[in-house]
Amino acid sequence: MNWKRHQPDPALPDVVDTTGGIDPVRVSLASMIGLRHAARSLPLKAAKIRAKRSGGFLSPFKGRGMEFDEVRLYQPGDDIRSLDWKVTARTGKPHTKLFRDERERPILLWVDLRAPMFFATRGMYKAVAAARAAALLAWSAVLQGDRLGALIFSEYKHVELRPQRGSTAALHFMKQLVEHPAWTDRTQAAIGDRHASLHALGRLRRVARPGSLIFLISDFRNIDDVAESHISQMARHNDIDMVFMFDPLERELPPAGIYRVSNEQETLTLNTRDENVRETYRQRFDAHWERWRRRSRLSGMYLMSCSTEQNVLHALQRGFGSRGA
Structure with missing residues (x-):
């Protein structure tokens, strides 16, 4: 059988950017605070019109x-x-x-810290990239005078923060993000809530007032049709941006060979010599991406991506620039 050559989606970055100097597996409050200056360069326009x-x-x-x-x-x-x-x-x-x-609109950050987010083969964990993206968006919101709220969740703990204004709100959010137990104890994930994303979206839907600007920061895995319907319902009355996190290995297997892969607890052997397996693997990721791109278009949302090996600020700038924000 002849396999077609894989054509990367233009919305998914191929350019690798530096992530030097960043702890790839943890975040600190100091590193989150340190992103405040960089957030000034984000073209986030959050309802500052007063007419x-x-x-x-x-x-x-x-x-x-x-x-x-x-x-x-x-x-x-x-x-x-x-x-x-x-x-x-x-x-x-x-x-x-x-x-x-109204002088401002609430900005809500939905941050996924479930077990699959603690994964990377290059760059930093998806969870680290997600936390940095959330911090940049939080500072951007605060610098523009908007109220900031958040919902941080894992399989066993949800943290809900009602929208508040000012640097205090941003610092409180970052403290909750950095101190979330998902960073230090991932053993509970296996026995935790399998429907964590569904419940987190349900809670977000109750918190979001009409007209909010909502950022969903996740790899969007294990989100079922019911959870997806929550997103579509919120999109009717709010503006939603989806920040799609992924690792290059999730998109495409490495060159043909035998590899060992470890998650700090288990090690497995990965055989990538079979081209049929490689193509099926690519198609599975493409289908996952296409599902959310189609959903975003149907519901009037915006979808941007961020790879674990990308500079997160550059990824957000690229995303906002693509939509003309």
């Missing part, structure tokens, strides 16, 4: 409400439905209610 409008206009963001701002004298072109009849009656002159977009 006075007379009533009858729709907000530019999904589910965003309009806040009452002030009353002024009626001007030609104002929507008559926005007349303030009480002020008009009291002054004898027509007055219009003005509304404005």
